[in-house]
Amino acid sequence: GAGVSQSPSNKVTEKGKDVELRCDPISGHTALYWYRQSLGQGLEFLIYFQGNSAPDKSGLPSDRFSAERTGGSVSTLTIQRTQQEDSAVYLCASTRKDTIYFGEGSWLTVV
Amino acid sequence: AQSVSQHNHHVILSEAASLELGCNYSYGGTVNLFWYVQYPGQHLQLLLKYFSGDPLVKGIKGFEAEFIKSKFSFNLRKPSVQWSDTAEYFCAVMPGGGADGLTFGKGTHLIIQP
Numbered sequence: 001g002a003g004v005s006q007s008p009s010n011k012v013t014e015k016g017k018d019v020e021l022r023c024d025p026i027s028g029h030t031a032l033y034w035y036r037q038s039l040g041q042g043l044e045f046l047i048y049f050q051g052n053s054a055p056d057k058s059g060l061p062s063d064r065f066s067a068e069r070t071g072g073s074v075s076t077l078t079i080q081r082t083q084q085e086d087s088a089v090y091l092c093a094s095t096r097k098d099t100i101y102f103g104e105g106s107w108l109t110v111v
Numbered sequence: 112a113q114s115v116s117q118h119n120h121h122v123i124l125s126e127a128a129s130l131e132l133g134c135n136y137s138y139g140g141t142v143n144l145f146w147y148v149q150y151p152g153q154h155l156q157l158l159l160k161y162f163s164g165d166p167l168v169k170g171i172k173g174f175e176a177e178f179i180k181s182k183f184s185f186n187l188r189k190p191s192v193q194w195s196d197t198a199e200y201f202c203a204v205m206p207g208g209g210a211d212g213l214t215f216g217k218g219t220h221l222i223i224q225p
Contacts, residue, residue, distance in 0.1 A: 093213075102155040
């Protein structure tokens with residue numbers, strides 16, 4: 001079966017522009033996570049969706065970041081008015097039986 | 112909320128040396144523990160995981176980890192490393208049931224010199 005799919009795999013954008021990153025989780029997985037990995041940094045939790053519950057947004061670094069998950073499946077992470085410090089790999093993951101499966105990430109570069 | 116501490120940010124070893132990467136977590140209840148590896152230019156891969164039972168778990172590529180509950184530790188070990196083990200290693204903890212998500216340590220960058 002297919003794994004977690006993320007798009008785009010690479011995105012270069014100008015400072016100040018908005019970007020949308022998409023995640024297709026593994027079918028049937030109820031939980032979905034977004035993480036950010038900056039150069040030389042660890043993995044930073046951003047947001048967590050579990051079923052129909054309200055998402056845990058405690059990791060979003062600013063109000064320029066938002067995410068939604070439609071129909072309990074596909075998720076979109078939106079970054080408004082991008083800044084250079086937003087440059088990072090954005091990782092999506094979904095879970096089954098307490099094991100997390102990661103996508104290959106979306107590499108975002110803000111110039 | 113849980114947290115994870117990886118003590119060594121950078122480790123350099125020669126081939127055939129033994130490896131131990133430290134990982135400590137803070138959480139008062141039941142936890143599931145993971146080690147992930149990220150090879151240069153690649154995405155995260157699961158090395159091994161502990162849910163319950165035997166505290167010594169074996170993973171892929173000859174890696175193993177031991178859960179010591181009294182020390183809140185889950186150290187990763189390999190008796191003899193290879194050049195191909197050069198990668199970033201992440202320890203992670205998830206409270207039992209998964210309701211609070213997965214928390215990662217900051218990672219350990221391992222370099223194996225041939």
